[in-house]
Amino acid sequence: MASVFQKASTFLGGSDGDGSRKQDEEGESLTTVLETDDDRSSLTILISDITELMRRRLEDTFDPKQTGSQDDHLSALVNDNGESEDLDKLSDEERERKIQKVLEKQKAELARREKEVGEEEMIALKASALEFFDSWRDAVVLRVGEVVNSRKTAEKHSKQADPELATPQPESGLEGVETDEREDTITEALVKIYPPVETALRKMSKEKRILILHSVLLLLLSLEHYNAYSRVLLLYLTTSLGLSAAVLSEDEKKVARGLLSAAEKMSADEETKKRAEENRTARKWKMGVAGVAGAALIGITGGLAAPLLASGVGTVLGGIGLGATATAGYLGALAGSGVLVGGLFGAYGAKMTSKAMEQYTRDVEDFAFVPIERPGETEIEARRLRIAIGISGWLDDKDEVVKPWRCIGPGQESFALRFELEALINLGNALTTLVTSAAWSYAKSEIIKRTVFAALSAGLWPLSLLKASHIIDNPWSIANQRAQKAGEVLADALINKAQGERPVTLVGYSLGAKVIYVCLQQLAQRKAFGLVENAVMLGAPTSSSSADWRRVRSVVAGRVVNAYSANDYILAFLYRSSSIQFGVAGLHPVLDVQGVENVDVGDLVKGHTLYRHATAPILKRIGFEDIDLREIGREEHQLAEQEKKEEEQRRTAESGAKQEGTDISVGEGEVRRMEQEVEQKNTSD
Numbered sequence: 001m002a003s004v005f006q007k008a009s010t011f012l013g014g015s016d017g018d019g020s021r022k023q024d025e026e027g028e029s030l031t032t033v034l035e036t037d038d039d040r041s042s043l044t045i046l047i048s049d050i051t052e053l054m055r056r057r058l059e060d061t062f063d064p065k066q067t068g069s070q071d072d073h074l075s076a077l078v079n080d081n082g083e084s085e086d087l088d089k090l091s092d093e094e095r096e097r098k099i100q101k102v103l104e105k106q107k108a109e110l111a112r113r114e115k116e117v118g119e120e121e122m123i124a125l126k127a128s129a130l131e132f133f134d135s136w137r138d139a140v141v142l143r144v145g146e147v148v149n150s151r152k153t154a155e156k157h158s159k160q161a162d163p164e165l166a167t168p169q170p171e172s173g174l175e176g177v178e179t180d181e182r183e184d185t186i187t188e189a190l191v192k193i194y195p196p197v198e199t200a201l202r203k204m205s206k207e208k209r210i211l212i213l214h215s216v217l218l219l220l221l222s223l224e225h226y227n228a229y230s231r232v233l234l235l236y237l238t239t240s241l242g243l244s245a246a247v248l249s250e251d252e253k254k255v256a257r258g259l260l261s262a263a264e265k266m267s268a269d270e271e272t273k274k275r276a277e278e279n280r281t282a283r284k285w286k287m288g289v290a291g292v293a294g295a296a297l298i299g300i301t302g303g304l305a306a307p308l309l310a311s312g313v314g315t316v317l318g319g320i321g322l323g324a325t326a327t328a329g330y331l332g333a334l335a336g337s338g339v340l341v342g343g344l345f346g347a348y349g350a351k352m353t354s355k356a357m358e359q360y361t362r363d364v365e366d367f368a369f370v371p372i373e374r375p376g377e378t379e380i381e382a383r384r385l386r387i388a389i390g391i392s393g394w395l396d397d398k399d400e401v402v403k404p405w406r407c408i409g410p411g412q413e414s415f416a417l418r419f420e421l422e423a424l425i426n427l428g429n430a431l432t433t434l435v436t437s438a439a440w441s442y443a444k445s446e447i448i449k450r451t452v453f454a455a456l457s458a459g460l461w462p463l464s465l466l467k468a469s470h471i472i473d474n475p476w477s478i479a480n481q482r483a484q485k486a487g488e489v490l491a492d493a494l495i496n497k498a499q500g501e502r503p504v505t506l507v508g509y510s511l512g513a514k515v516i517y518v519c520l521q522q523l524a525q526r527k528a529f530g531l532v533e534n535a536v537m538l539g540a541p542t543s544s545s546s547a548d549w550r551r552v553r554s555v556v557a558g559r560v561v562n563a564y565s566a567n568d569y570i571l572a573f574l575y576r577s578s579s580i581q582f583g584v585a586g587l588h589p590v591l592d593v594q595g596v597e598n599v600d601v602g603d604l605v606k607g608h609t610l611y612r613h614a615t616a617p618i619l620k621r622i623g624f625e626d627i628d629l630r631e632i633g634r635e636e637h638q639l640a641e642q643e644k645k646e647e648e649q650r651r652t653a654e655s656g657a658k659q660e661g662t663d664i665s666v667g668e669g670e671v672r673r674m675e676q677e678v679e680q681k682n683t684s685d
Helices: 002-012 035-061 070-081 090-118 120-148 151-157 180-194 204-220 226-238 243-268 270-281 283-290 293-300 305-311 313-320 324-336 338-344 355-362 421-435 438-447 452-456 463-494 511-525 548-556 567-576 609-621 629-658 668-684
Strands: 366-371 387-391 413-418 504-509 533-539 560-564 596-600
Touching: 035 120, 035 226, 070 596, 090 120, 090 463, 090 548, 120 204, 120 548, 180 226, 180 243, 204 226, 204 243, 204 324, 226 533, 243 338, 283 533, 293 511, 324 338, 355 609, 387 511, 421 438, 421 463, 421 567, 421 668, 438 463, 438 567, 463 511, 463 567, 504 511, 504 609, 511 533, 511 548, 533 609, 548 560, 548 596, 567 609, 609 629
Parallel strands: 387 413, 387 504, 504 533, 533 560, 560 596
Antiparallel strands: 366 413
């Protein structure tokens, strides 16, 4: 078997004993792209360097000396104190005293973090995360080495990995990037989060670099999964090769369509199944007479590639420039098994929307993944190698389950998570009534005189608002508890591979962000790694405890984004009865955890209810990789309209209260009107 694999490796891009090369007669392969030993070594070294960089960043999550961005610390200081202090205006003695106080605080904070990461649970989490990563990395390095060089060479490069980050030339940027503003933002975020690693391969022609990226994607799929770490590796490879995320995304779409089209034909073709069985039983005979090409396919795919090749996988995927034989060889067993393809896509994408999901309704009412459809796409065309799940935190109506997430672009197969409709609609009704009331208008004017944090810590809430609190507190409490349970159920669904073997991106606002937070905590507790690529939480009503966010960071392979607004007085009010010892993630940055991106969206989100209309503008700001250009302008317009509408409603309420002679600082009449309005809305819904 080893000799067959060596022949296959030679044919598909490796070298034989005397260094001679055999070219794939059916088109390009890594043999023709990587023409010299130096070229082949450059690719294996690059893969080793990238995975080493990924491992170091995972270790940084548990390093108490890694405290994240200094800008985040300054932002938190300004938000907490209301203003920053200019040390230059102090006397030498006062300045020295202030500096000494800061140093003592930093020393105490370091001791706290060291104790935090030294706890038994955190040590175990770190060990499990690194064990999973190392197992994945070994499989990747060896798989690439089998095709490009040899196992021995690949292992050597892996052990000697010492990544050197490249300095992108500002005048050239990344090739393949459009010139519009959105692409510039995405490229900037891409290079910042996944900085290019120095490699000689970047000097190759663009066509060759695209073929290298395409080939590595197929090799990763041959591991019979496409987990979150594999996807992050490809993003690093993309920037290192000077390509754009759009190139990778388009390639992923073509590969998904090719695999599913070929698998569909094979499943429908009984003759194909018969030939697959014949190949399996006659494997030894074929290995003796098939020659180099046949040996390569049989050695790598177990004799199953030929049937699926006949169904067209090589032809479909070879359209990007890679030869059909090389394509099937790189895909390995996946090229010859409709069952494996089905497993990759979660039974061809149906698992997330099938009756299998009904088992979860025992714990959470109406738990379901709702597909976000794109007009004109067939069922196969809608499939992707990646999944995105958007989660709304409160609802105006049932359509709000899906509407905020239509901004997610076509690079991912998109779903909206629907859960506890009644509870979220009741919360939405209460929120809308509260923020458009005269009582809230007065309360906000009083709170803004101080800071939101002063109001939180000292309980400086106007009497009118406290009298109206029962209108919002009960629906918030109920929905908050349901979100907790929904997060646990979502984690269970992901662990059970409802999404197949594909990476998941989670995006949510308000209690939708709480669902994501709880889900990730559950994944950490259950040591479930490689499932989630990105997690984007907007206005999260959760603790900002560094210990909790360290757990979150450990189970997300790509980006963890905390979008917050210090202007979110509604969230502060809703959180007032909870423990604020560790802060609130939706109100200020999460500190002291390396790898958490904190984004201040206070200029976009003047209040908690505006998050629903701010999803696209926020995703645009953070450089979210997949966003629908058409939806950005529409949502920006709706955000402005909603802000204007709420302000007009507040003014109308104030005017009505004054005409009736009601003192809105007490707001008795206003509270009664609010109660009646909420009751009417809930009845109509």
